[in-house]
Amino acid sequence: xxxxxxxxxxxxxxxxxxxxxxxxxxxxxxxxxxxxxxxxxxxxxxxxxxxxxxxxxxxxxxxxxxxxxxxxxxxxxxxxxxxxxxxxxxxxxxxxxxxxxxxxxxxxxxxx
Amino acid sequence: xxxxxxxxxxxxxxxxxxxxxxxxxxxxxxxxxxxxxxxxxxxxxxxxxxxxxxxxxxxxxxxxxxxxxxxxxxxxxxxxxxxxxxxxxxxxxxxxxxxxxxxxxxxxxxxxxxxx
Numbered sequence: 001x002x003x004x005x006x007x008x009x010x011x012x013x014x015x016x017x018x019x020x021x022x023x024x025x026x027x028x029x030x031x032x033x034x035x036x037x038x039x040x041x042x043x044x045x046x047x048x049x050x051x052x053x054x055x056x057x058x059x060x061x062x063x064x065x066x067x068x069x070x071x072x073x074x075x076x077x078x079x080x081x082x083x084x085x086x087x088x089x090x091x092x093x094x095x096x097x098x099x100x101x102x103x104x105x106x107x108x109x110x111x112x
Numbered sequence: 113x114x115x116x117x118x119x120x121x122x123x124x125x126x127x128x129x130x131x132x133x134x135x136x137x138x139x140x141x142x143x144x145x146x147x148x149x150x151x152x153x154x155x156x157x158x159x160x161x162x163x164x165x166x167x168x169x170x171x172x173x174x175x176x177x178x179x180x181x182x183x184x185x186x187x188x189x190x191x192x193x194x195x196x197x198x199x200x201x202x203x204x205x206x207x208x209x210x211x212x213x214x215x216x217x218x219x220x221x222x223x224x225x226x227x228x
Contacts (some may be wrong), residue, residue: 043219046217
């Protein structure tokens with residue numbers, strides 16, 4: 001599995017954009033980048049995923065560098081409810097292994 | 113229901129007892145996963161089921177842990193002779209098909225297990 005590296009924590013002011021970086025320098029060509037978040041040990045919530053093009057949905061935008069070695073999750077207008085741990089995950093295609101491998105994530109604290 | 117359903121939501125058990133945790137995946141989802149998360153820790157993969165294929169048990173921490181999936185739907189995670197270090201939230205997830213890229217995995221709210 002390609003490993004990911006994320007900063008352990010970040011702060012963001014309410015109403016501002018939150019930009020969460022992720023490094024996945026060993027990603028292979030057919031692996032997707034997924035983002036999930038987890039609020040207070042609830043079940044992780046899917047946010048967005050992408051392969052090589054930038055993606056946007058109602059929750060966030062995902063920017064993937066051209067070499068695919070890193071990506072950034074953007075929450076355009078962070079609210080207090082966005083305070084959570086954000087996980088950047090690379091989907092493994094290993095034989096018989098289809099599970100997501102979670103790292104330690106980034107703890108985002110949105111400040112009022 | 114519309115989402116992944118887990119029961120019980122909370123379970124307190126005595127050390128040495130066996131426990132069973134249940135997961136109802138989203139209807140039509142062929143892939144089912146179990147994870148656990150100890151307090152303050154990241155998610156740990158336990159086991160994965162895909163259709164009728166043999167499950168991927170590579171994440172099970174010991175032979176006290178087992179899981180089955182009956183009829184390709186409901187799954188039960190069993191922990192025998194529970195230990196205090198088994199205390200964690202056990203999360204179940206499902207997806208349309210684990211082998212196909214782009215399929216999103218949806219998580220349940222978890223079963224909180226406390227071993228006293």
